[in-house]
Amino acid sequence: MDIQPLGLSGVFSIAIERRTDERGFFARSFCVQEFADKALEATWVQANTSFSAAKGxxxxxHFQRPPKAEVKLVRCVRGAALDVVVDIRAGSPTYGRWIGYELTAEARNAIYVPHGFAHGFQTLEPDTELMxxxxxxxxPVDEGGLCYNDPQLAIAWPLPAANVSQRDLAHPSFSELQPVELG
Structure with missing residues (x-):
């Protein structure tokens, strides 16, 4: 596996390293030892799937506040998506900054999202599925959200936004958000 920082402290890209032969390839998509070597969380208690039929x-x-703040490892298993994270950690030198990272089923890549980041994505192809x-x-009592189209953040979504839920439309702006205090 190739684990590389993505420009915001604690956020990493994870690429597979293929071993190919005439049948195809073999690659590890997760290794607890390699995560430990980078001091990354590697205890997963739940796996979730998100399927979106429409492109855009x-x-x-979304995020969860302490004591239920979560680390996420997100991979696209069908289609493609722009995955976006926003630093909402109190006192962080990159507070309010965001990055986008393209996940595709073809690349079989992933993004590691640490505690204290709001997370979302936009589908770049129809029938996109993320795990x-x-x-x-x-x-539910610890969940939070941030407005996906807040002008202060100016997230550069590549397509016009489609199919945004009423819940996501109701999230507060960045200026209304109380930073996440991590112990």
């Missing part, structure tokens, strides 16, 4: 669908920006491994169980 936006989901997010999330999360380090904490879902807790």
């Amino acid at each position: 669908t936006v989901r997010g920006m 999330y491994f999360v380090s904490e169980f879902y807790s």
Whole structure:
């Protein structure tokens, strides 16, 4: 596996290293030892699947506050998506900055999202499916959200937003957000 930082502290891209032969290839998509070598969380308590039929669908920006803050390992298993994370950690030097990283089923890549980041994505192809491994169980009382199209953040979504849920449309703006305090 090739684990590389993505420009915001704690966020990493994860690419597979293929071993090919006449049959195809073999690759590890997760290794607890390689995660430990980079001091990354590697205990997953839940796996979630998100399927979006329409190209341009936006989901997010979601997070959970402590004590149920979660780390996510997100991989696209069908189609393609622009995965976006926003640093919402109190006192972080990159507070309010975001990055986007393209996930595709063909590349079989993933993004590692640490505690204290809002997360969302936009589908780049129809019938896109993402799989999330999360380090904490879902807790409705600890969930939070951030407005996906907040002008202060100016996230550069590549397509016009489609199929945004009423729940996601109701998330507060960045200026209304209380930063996430991590212990």
